[in-house]
Amino acid sequence: MLPLKQNGNFKSGYAAIVGKPNVGKSTLLNHLVMRKIAATSSKPQTTRNKITGVVHFPGGQVILLDTPGIHKTSSQFNQLMVKASLSTYHDVDLILFVVDAKQGFAENDIFVLDTLKGVESPKILIINKIDLVSKPDLLGLIAEADKKFNFRELIPVSALLSDGLEGLGKTVLNYLPEGPKYFPEDMITDCSEEFLIEEIIREKIMQRTHMEVPYSIAVVVEGTHEGHNDVWVIDALIIAETTSQKKILIGANGSMLKKLGKPAREEIEKRFGCKVYLNLFVKVKNNWREDKRSLRDLGYLHDSNKNR
Ligand SMILES: Nc1nc2c(ncn2[C@@H]2O[C@H](COP(=O)(O)OP(=O)(O)OP(=O)(O)O)[C@@H](O)[C@H]2O)c(=O)[nH]1
Ligand SMILES: [Mg+2]
Structure with a gap:
């Protein structure tokens, strides 16, 4: 910068x-x-x-x-x-x-x-x-x-x-040494909006699931757009490693997705100061943590593993 x-x-x-x-x-x-x-x-x-x-x-x-x-x-x-x-x-x-x-x-x-x-x-x-x-x-x-x-x-x-x-x-x-002002005063991070949203959702999963599940998932914001009445619509994908993890993440009649989605939506609304409609989807990608291409696509594998 x-x-x-x-x-x-x-x-x-x-x-x-x-x-x-x-x-x-x-x-x-x-x-x-x-x-x-x-x-x-x-x-x-x-x-x-x-x-x-x-x-x-x-x-x-x-x-x-x-x-x-x-x-x-x-x-x-x-x-x-x-x-x-x-x-x-x-x-x-x-x-x-x-x-x-x-x-x-x-x-x-x-x-x-x-x-x-x-x-x-x-x-x-x-x-x-x-x-x-x-x-x-x-x-x-x-x-x-x-x-x-x-x-x-x-x-x-x-x-x-x-x-x-x-x-x-x-x-x-x-x-610290004498140096320039790297960031404007209203800027507290250089993480992208997508990254911050993904981390909010991933945190709710870390906090609310157990055993291997929290470690086996990744979250990707697939897209956002403005919906009716100034609502910010966010489509986010949770990637799991197995179908049994997918079942746990969805829960009976979508109960787990609701349990994850509500606090995630509330925190995104607070963070960005707007009304949010959060669509969460779950998809299985076998062994994504061992697959170089998936790791690269998900932002975990590049020169410095810097946030996106
Ligand atoms: N009681 C108490 N708990 C704390 C304090 N600081 C952090 N914690 C708790 O310690 C746990 C771990 O906090 P994190 O900030 O996620 O720890 P971390 O070092 O970033 O962990 P990794 O990202 O896994 O390396 C959470 O449950 C926090 O609420 C503190 O000052 N007092
Ligand atoms: Mg930490």
Whole structure:
């Protein structure tokens, strides 16, 4: 993107939010930009793409990159997600490494930390979910992190409760170089409308289905048009891997589609400020997660796995 203007002393740059799955990276992004952009759920591996969120300050601009949770995996599909996360390391000015305060530093966190070895950008530790731990436990974790690792700063927050986030935004800004205004002030993401809609629908599926289903689906907005009375009509396709998954997603007499469609429609209406009619369809594409062409068509396989 071409910079808009170059102010004297204006600061701007990129910070990647990284960590193992489910530590609250996307929740942190959403609450820092004060708008829901990224899908979140209690299930690990919710995020599949890099997602940009911009925080605007009078004297600067922090561009955050939410990333898929990094984990050891033999699945080709999950490896793609992890690769997308690792690819952010060398393109950013700062790394925000997120750990779950309740879980402390587990083996999986150490695995992610190992991937950061050799990355020169400064690293800040975000201890998230402090609402779930006692003060003595938090102090113990801070002392452990201070002793064992080499973070520039340790910042305890509760992303969910927006506790500690104002200070965090400003701290991040301090680490950024002088630079241009990359985004206009009313722009908080460069994700396309279609991508945001797909993620809203996928989130509802992540939150409301179980076992393999949430991991086996993809969502594509096939088209949108203006209907009667200024209603925005959206046709979206849910792609499943098997017919049994398709049956679950439709439910008896379409009950599951209704259960998914209502909260998705409401959130799309809130996000875009208009009335929406959401048509959801389900289709089976056998083993789409192992098929290069499907992966490419669905936006999961290209140079940087960037959001569309
Ligand atoms: N109690 C509490 N829960 C939180 C907090 N931040 C996030 N969560 C919850 O933790 C779960 C995971 O949050 P996400 O933001 O989806 O986690 P993530 O790190 O983006 O996960 P992946 O995309 O799978 O890597 C959700 O149920 C959130 O509501 C917090 O500060 N406190
Ligand atoms: Mg996430």
